[in-house]
Amino acid sequence: MSTRQRDPRPLPVTDDQVRRLIAGQFPQWAGLPVERFPSGGTVNAMFRLGDAMVVRLPLTAGGVGDVTTEREWLPRLAAALPTAVPEVLAAGEPGEGYPWPWSVYRWLPGENPGAGALSDPVRLAEDLAGFVSAMRGLGLPGAPRAHRGGPVATLDAATRAAIEALRGIPEEGVDCDAAAAVWARTLRAPGWTGPPVWLHADLMPGNLLVREGRLSAVIDFGCTGEGDPACDLFPAWNLLPAPARAVFREALGVDDATWVRGRGRTLSQALIALPHHRRTNPAMAANARHVIRAVLAEG
Known part of the structure; x- marks a missing residue:
């Protein structure tokens, strides 16, 4: 998805x-x-x-x-x-x-996981980390540029516009000042200086399949390519509860700057999606609300 x-x-x-x-x-x-x-x-x-x-x-x-x-x-x-x-x-x-x-x-069997309804979030976090780590370790030459794998600054105008749009939708209850503060911290974080890594680049719950609580498949590779490893940290906030989020981070060995960029990227995607999909796509709007709550709760 x-x-x-x-x-x-x-x-x-x-x-x-x-x-x-x-x-x-x-x-x-x-x-x-x-x-x-x-x-x-x-x-x-x-x-x-x-x-x-x-x-x-x-x-x-x-x-x-x-x-x-x-x-x-x-x-x-x-x-x-x-x-x-x-x-x-x-x-x-x-x-x-x-x-x-x-x-x-x-056809790949399985179900999309739902934030807040995971039967074994820690094991799922470990599975997701294993997948992301394997993607990062790929040595396939000639990779395309990942759809959203570039510098965080390229998202700035759209993110700020989305925050202002949400100020005009008070019924959504988004703390826009807090969101703007998180985004400002994201922009201040050091950028990725290592070589680009392979990414799925769209690890939304709708692109994951689980069976008996374990990750069974990952689908929709239309965004795949090389870029900033922060781009594949999305599940930390769009799916995993805080304890499993910590397991995910530890398993991947994510440094502070990459974690801040990953959180900001995930928030940016949610902020942009919510005003766009709030009346037309309930699944995407619900996940955007979940991400905004999770990121702002983390601070």
């Missing part, structure tokens, strides 16, 4: 349209049932294809690059990561009135 806000007018895609795309390009699967899978994502639509596959189609032109990124990198990432990732089974092309490339993936 991507949180990128690329186009306010997503393309409508119907079950019947997907059936026609499958029948025309992959006739071996033409008889399988097609049903839209509910998701809080705003960049891609997902449709179950039978019991073992899922079709993923961009809803905006800005999401088309995700398709090519995943086709190129997922096969290489899968062999090096401790957690299951999506497997591209077929590469679809435009057709039936649909204008962009799309893909068929193997």
Whole structure:
């Protein structure tokens, strides 16, 4: 589930349209049932294809690059990561009135974790740290630049604008002065001076799958690439309670400056998402509120 806000007018895609795309390009699967899978994502639509596959189609032109990124990198990432990732089974092309490339993936079982409803948050924190550590240790050459892996300062204008927007929405109850103070501390933190590291770069709860409380898969690698390691600390505040957050940090050995940047990046994403999604995407709005509360409680 991507949180990128690329186009306010997503393309409508119907079950019947997907059936026609499958029948025309992959006739071996033409008889399988097609049903839209509910998701809080705003960049891609997902449709179950039978019991073992899922079709993923961009809803905006800005999401088309995700398709090519995943086709190129997922096969290489899968062999090096401790957690299951999506497997591209077929590469679809435009057709039936649909204008962009799309893909068929193997279905990965599991459920999205919910902040405040984790059965074993410490074990999940350890699993997440293992995944992030494995990403950071990748030596794959030719990596793209991660979608949100650049300097924190590039987020400044949008973050300040979001804080001002939330001042005008008092019913959300956001302490905008406190949020502005956290953001100011983020900007003062030393930037990353080491080599860029591999990142997933969109570790939202909607992009994680768990089974029996353990991390079973990580999905949606459209943002992946190299950048500031702080970008993969999002789960510390968008999912984990404080004790598990500490386990996550210790397992990754995060220094103070990277922790401050990670917290600020996570807050920035939530501040920007909340006014944008508060009336249109309940899942994203709820997680944004959770992040704001968690970050401001930490101080």
